[in-house]
Amino acid sequence: MKKRILTALLTGLLLLSGCSQPLAPPASNEKTAAAPQTEQTTSTKAAQSQSPNGKQASYPTDDLNLPRVPVELVKAVDGDTISVMFEGKKENVRMLLIDTPETSHPKLGVQPFGPEAKAFTKELVEQADKLELEFDIGPNRDKYSRLLAYVYVDGKMVQEALLEQGLARVAYIYPPNVRYVDKFNDLQRISREKALGIWSVENYAQEDGFHPEEQDRDAQSKSTAASGESPEPAETVASAAGSAKSGCSIKGNINSKGEKIYHTPESPYYERTKEEQWFCTEEEAVAAGFRAPRS
Known part of the structure; x- marks a missing residue:
């Protein structure tokens, strides 16, 4: 009799012990596995929304997919001007919203960084497999009958490339031909902060154009500072x-x-x-x- 009671008690204890076990695996493993995925997603989004210099890299104009007109290059005229065959005629194209220093102006002659800007544009357009023009919504010719356009070489806009190198300033902002002016201003700001090209000489690029005399003044100022002399007020x-x-x-x-x-x-x-x-x-x-x- 005692044996039967003891057996029944042991059986009851075993049943209670079995019911107390968890019915599902711990949730902590699932959370641990999900954590790296969340972190990776956040990192990817940050990388997509920012450029290497930390500024926002996306603009409302980035995904417009506007039509472009294929053209054939004749030659690079200047940093901001090229000659192309357009609708069967040779036409000069003035790049919208930028200005580069002169290389052959009848009055201004060759300005600092003008030859560099021209050489940069020349290399881009001459090596391009595809040369295209994009027009804005306003007039597509200036008072000199030059075409006004955004110029693309193999999908890359030349204006942006010049601004990134510090070889052009944002200028001639005449609405409604201002589609990319916000992005251009940001690119100019970054180049100025890095003191690239035209921005390496203080006060050379100004709102009203380029001032070559500032290069001599800047060089004189640096020379005076190096010699320890006090500049004249x-x-x-x-x-x-x-x-x-x-x-x-x-x-x-x-x-x-x-x-x-x-x-x-x-x-x-x-x-x-x-x-x-x-x-x-x-x-x-x-x-x-x-x-x-x-x-």
């Missing part, structure tokens, strides 16, 4: 130069586009402007064909 230089014409202080300057602009001492560009002509009054400057700088 800008106010003193301006004062001495201003006395060149009986104390007249208004500077007349002709920019890279051939525009005649005068700068009074209150102008933000006054100290940087190299005078080509002095005026005593603004009326005198206007009479000579000069205008005030645009704000």
Whole structure:
């Protein structure tokens, strides 16, 4: 009898022990396995949304897939101008929204970084298997009857490449031909921060064009700093130069586009402007064909 009771008790204990075991494997293994996948996905998204320099790499204009017109290259004219065969005729194409230093301007001659910009564009367009033009929604010709377009070599836009190398500035922003201006401004900002090309010389590339005299001034400043001499204050230089014409202080300057602009001492560009002509009054400057700088 005791044996039967003992056997029954043992059997009951074994049954209770079996019911207390988990019915499913621990969830911790599943979470551990999922963690690397989540981390990898986050990392991939970050890589897709940012460029190597940390800025946002995507723009609303990236996936437009707009039509492009295949053309045949005739030659590279300048950093921002090429000659092509378009609809059976030889046409000059001026690249939209950028400006590169001159190489053969009748008045300005060869400007710093002009030959580099031309050589860069020349190499791109001459080695391309496919050369294409993309037009914006506004006029596709300028006042000189040149075609206005975005130029592509094997799918890469030349304007972007020039801006990335610091060989062009963003310029001639005339709506509605401004499709890529936001992206161009970002590329220019990055090149400027890295002091590439035209941005390696302080104040050389300005809103009104290129100022070759700044290269000599920059070199002189660096030489003075290296020798340990104290540079002459800008106010003193301006004062001495201003006395060149009986104390007249208004500077007349002709920019890279051939525009005649005068700068009074209150102008933000006054100290940087190299005078080509002095005026005593603004009326005198206007009479000579000069205008005030645009704000």
